[in-house]
Amino acid sequence: MVRDVTRRRFVKIGSAGTVISLAGCTTTEDPENAGGGGGGNGDDDTATDTDGGNGGGGNQDPIPIGSLFPLTGFWSENGTAIRDAVQFTVDEINDAGGPLGRPLEHIDSDNEGADAQVAVQRMNQMVSQDGIVGHIGPTSGTLPAVKNIVEENEVVAISPAAGTHQLWREGPPWWWRTVADDFLETFAVVKAVQDLGAESAAIIGVENQASKSINTQIENIAADAGLDITTTVLLPTGQSSASSTTSQALSTEPDKLILTCENGQVPSILETMLQNGYDSSDALITSEARSPDTFNQVSDPQIIEGAWSMSASADTESEKYQNWAERFKSTTGVDNVHSFAPPAFDATNVLALAIHAADSTAGADIADQMRPITNSPGKKVSTFEAGRDALDNGEDINYDGITGPINFDEYGNVSGSFAVYQATESEWQVDHIIGPQAVRDFQDSIGS
Amino acid sequence: MINLNFWLDMAIVVGIYGILVLGLNLHWGYTGLLNFGHVGFFMVGAYASALVTLAPQDASVEVLFALDQPIVLGMIASIVFAGVAGLLIALPAIRLGEIALALLTLAFASLIHSLITGEEWLAGGTYGLSNLQKPFGDLIGTSVVLPLPGGLPSVYVNLWSVVYLGVVLGLLLGTYVLIERLGSSPFGRVLKGIREDEEVVEIFGKRTSKFKIYSFVIGAGIAGLSGSLWAHYTGAITPNAFLPTVTFTAWVAMILGGSGNNRGVLIGAFVLFGSRTMTYFVPDIPGYPNLIPTLRLVIIGVILIALMQWKPEGLFSEQPPAHLE
Numbered sequence: 001m002v003r004d005v006t007r008r009r010f011v012k013i014g015s016a017g018t019v020i021s022l023a024g025c026t027t028t029e030d031p032e033n034a035g036g037g038g039g040g041n042g043d044d045d046t047a048t049d050t051d052g053g054n055g056g057g058g059n060q061d062p063i064p065i066g067s068l069f070p071l072t073g074f075w076s077e078n079g080t081a082i083r084d085a086v087q088f089t090v091d092e093i094n095d096a097g098g099p100l101g102r103p104l105e106h107i108d109s110d111n112e113g114a115d116a117q118v119a120v121q122r123m124n125q126m127v128s129q130d131g132i133v134g135h136i137g138p139t140s141g142t143l144p145a146v147k148n149i150v151e152e153n154e155v156v157a158i159s160p161a162a163g164t165h166q167l168w169r170e171g172p173p174w175w176w177r178t179v180a181d182d183f184l185e186t187f188a189v190v191k192a193v194q195d196l197g198a199e200s201a202a203i204i205g206v207e208n209q210a211s212k213s214i215n216t217q218i219e220n221i222a223a224d225a226g227l228d229i230t231t232t233v234l235l236p237t238g239q240s241s242a243s244s245t246t247s248q249a250l251s252t253e254p255d256k257l258i259l260t261c262e263n264g265q266v267p268s269i270l271e272t273m274l275q276n277g278y279d280s281s282d283a284l285i286t287s288e289a290r291s292p293d294t295f296n297q298v299s300d301p302q303i304i305e306g307a308w309s310m311s312a313s314a315d316t317e318s319e320k321y322q323n324w325a326e327r328f329k330s331t332t333g334v335d336n337v338h339s340f341a342p343p344a345f346d347a348t349n350v351l352a353l354a355i356h357a358a359d360s361t362a363g364a365d366i367a368d369q370m371r372p373i374t375n376s377p378g379k380k381v382s383t384f385e386a387g388r389d390a391l392d393n394g395e396d397i398n399y400d401g402i403t404g405p406i407n408f409d410e411y412g413n414v415s416g417s418f419a420v421y422q423a424t425e426s427e428w429q430v431d432h433i434i435g436p437q438a439v440r441d442f443q444d445s446i447g448s
Numbered sequence: 449m450i451n452l453n454f455w456l457d458m459a460i461v462v463g464i465y466g467i468l469v470l471g472l473n474l475h476w477g478y479t480g481l482l483n484f485g486h487v488g489f490f491m492v493g494a495y496a497s498a499l500v501t502l503a504p505q506d507a508s509v510e511v512l513f514a515l516d517q518p519i520v521l522g523m524i525a526s527i528v529f530a531g532v533a534g535l536l537i538a539l540p541a542i543r544l545g546e547i548a549l550a551l552l553t554l555a556f557a558s559l560i561h562s563l564i565t566g567e568e569w570l571a572g573g574t575y576g577l578s579n580l581q582k583p584f585g586d587l588i589g590t591s592v593v594l595p596l597p598g599g600l601p602s603v604y605v606n607l608w609s610v611v612y613l614g615v616v617l618g619l620l621l622g623t624y625v626l627i628e629r630l631g632s633s634p635f636g637r638v639l640k641g642i643r644e645d646e647e648v649v650e651i652f653g654k655r656t657s658k659f660k661i662y663s664f665v666i667g668a669g670i671a672g673l674s675g676s677l678w679a680h681y682t683g684a685i686t687p688n689a690f691l692p693t694v695t696f697t698a699w700v701a702m703i704l705g706g707s708g709n710n711r712g713v714l715i716g717a718f719v720l721f722g723s724r725t726m727t728y729f730v731p732d733i734p735g736y737p738n739l740i741p742t743l744r745l746v747i748i749g750v751i752l753i754a755l756m757q758w759k760p761e762g763l764f765s766e767q768p769p770a771h772l773e
Binding site: 037072106109112114115116117120121122124128129131139141142145146147148149153164166207208210213236237238332 | 453454456457458461508509562565566568570573574575576578584588606610616659678682683684686688689693694723728732742745
């Protein structure tokens with residue numbers, strides 16, 4: 001005999017549930033048609049309505065857009081940099097009057113170190129409670145977890161950070177990105193290694209899918225380009241000590257080491273290289289392994305000084321970038337522009353311009369405008385204000401971003417530039433840029 | 449019109465965690481078995497259910513198997529697979545003592561996470577499995593408007609969320625009843641006896657290792673069921689949804705509510721998630737945008753420390769059986 005759960009209580013609870021379920025069927029309609037909206041702070045809201053024309057038609061409610069990044073824990077250095085860049089862009093857009101004459105409201109959410117469970121809950125919160133109409137993000141680590149939520153709720157998501165090639169199978173109408181695909185980076189990696197004078201290289205990766213996939217791609221491109229890959233070795237995930245594996249790779253006497261491992265493994269690899277007569281400048285750290293944290297992780301700054309690294313980046317030598325960086329630094333007070341800040345700026349501007357061009361905040365309408373405002377042969381614009389003015393004058397626009405031309409391909413991808421950095425004692429400094437044309441030329445030269 | 453969808457989502461997550469915590473309560477609260485790898489069973493259940501129900505053409509990469517079976521079979525598979533995993537751990541570890549079990553469960557959770565992350569052919573690797581079936585999937589995108597009497601604003605909800613919440617609550621209730629019945633049965637009394645003093649139970653002629661294995665397998669199976677519910681709620685699973693923080697959260701909820709008391713641990717789960725969610729409504733402090741996110745876990749930690757100080761048995765301590773009162 002059970003004391004707490006009797007059959008009668010079970011029936012009572014079950015009956016109550018049935019009554020509630022039946023009550024739910026009293027009225028069924030689309031809340032958007034009923035004057036409701038996609039959410040918005042739990043009360044009356046018209047977040048997904050269609051405005052009466054550019055300029056707002058009297059509706060001055062903020063348009064909520066979300067961002068979901070690690071603001072605490074692992075990768076928070078990247079996440080907070082992106083969040084700050086999105087906020088900077090939103091402030092600029094709002095100073096210019098905002099899309100549809102309404103201000104954007106940036107709702108930033110923390111996935112607590114790219115925890116997928118937290119990401120699901122936070123994305124649900126942004127979609128259901130805050131009623132976001134567009135989203136900047138997420139990162140590769142949490143994209144699969146929130147994929148269904150984004151698609152089922154028809155939210156346009158533009159990621160400035162998810163470069164992982166395998167993830168990008170879906171693409172439009174809901175998924176877009178302003179950061180270049182890792183696949184393109186592998187061409188830039190091989191080119192950079194050869195530009196540094198190497199004829200051979202060894203790869204140190206990690207036992208995960210992303211690293212394995214990149215390693216295979218680098219091996220194939222290297223074979224076409226005449227770069228001898230002496231060996232590819234893999235470290236277990238989460239293992240910071242890499243001395244024996246690095247020694248194994250160095251025993252094949254490569255000119256350079258290409259690191260596609262985890263960033264926590266880089267200090268051990270660099271130390272082992274020095275112990276084996278190699279120099280830090282013989283290492284090229286790809287974006288998979290690159291982190292500013294490495295400077296704090298090495299026991300002696302000289303261990304990292306001289307090492308090379310690479311990541312997708314804006315063309316930092318262009319005048320357009322220089323002007324933007326000046327504005328960004330003076331407004332936000334940061335000394336160094338994070339490599340994810342330009343793609344975050346572009347993603348936010350593209351979203352705002354798509355909303356304005358759509359004359360609507362409905363996801364499908366915004367998605368329909370993503371290509372016309374970026375790929376068309378219209379007036380080139382690099383800010384929201386210029387784009388909005390052109391659209392209001394009835395002109396076609398072609399958003400030309402800080403990261404470079406934003407021309408979405410059929411999968412919602414862009415081609416971009418890659419920065420090659422060299423380490424000082426305390427930071428990565430840009431040595432040179434490999435632009436989209438240089439990558440294409442390299443692809444043509446090796447017939448790939 | 450008031451949007452209740454966020455609260456429905458929160459209730460679903462609390463319900464799923466409630467089932468997970470009930471499984472842990474059977475291990476620790478009833479039997480005194482130290483399980484520091486509960487997330488491992490949660491993960492096995494989620495992936496088992498996903499693979500059994502996934503259509504081969506929906507798998508983004510080739511996986512071990514994708515059987516395209518109904519979700520009910522997926523849920524059964526989740527219980528069976530997690531239960532078998534529990535059995536494989538319990539058989540060698542139970543006789544070795546609680547420290548061995550604690551270490552083995554911790555190692556198991558780490559092993560299963562590394563295996564699924566590293567071996568793409570097994571279950572999709574780092575980027576997991578997506579396009580998972582959702583029960584009553586035709587209801588997704590359909591909203592229901594509920595007019596309230598007395599001039600109150602009407603509310604609207606996603607019908608799918610309402611139905612899925614019903615499924616979760618139904619299974620939560622079923623699990624609760626199962627463990628309550630087990631707890632008040634002779635079997636449950638032996639488990640509690642083992643928790644209090646194993647040697648005394650052995651003196652009464654009970655083979656305690658057998659009871660501990662049963663308890664461990666049932667608790668693991670329950671965790672597997674909650675994993676299945678998580679998989680079919682999100683429609684996509686990746687290894688980084690099954691981090692040690694899941695085990696930590698389940699332990700905190702159990703201790704907060706009062707281990708050994710099923711009603712208490714469920715309230716613990718509700719209070720834990722409720723307080724955690726409420727922190728998301730605290731606006732950022734201008735100039736210090738990272739302060740509130742950083743303080744979120746600190747606040748939960750402070751609540752836990754305060755509770756340990758003033759109410760170490762949890763909010764709702766286990767009540768002694770009526771015949772002992």
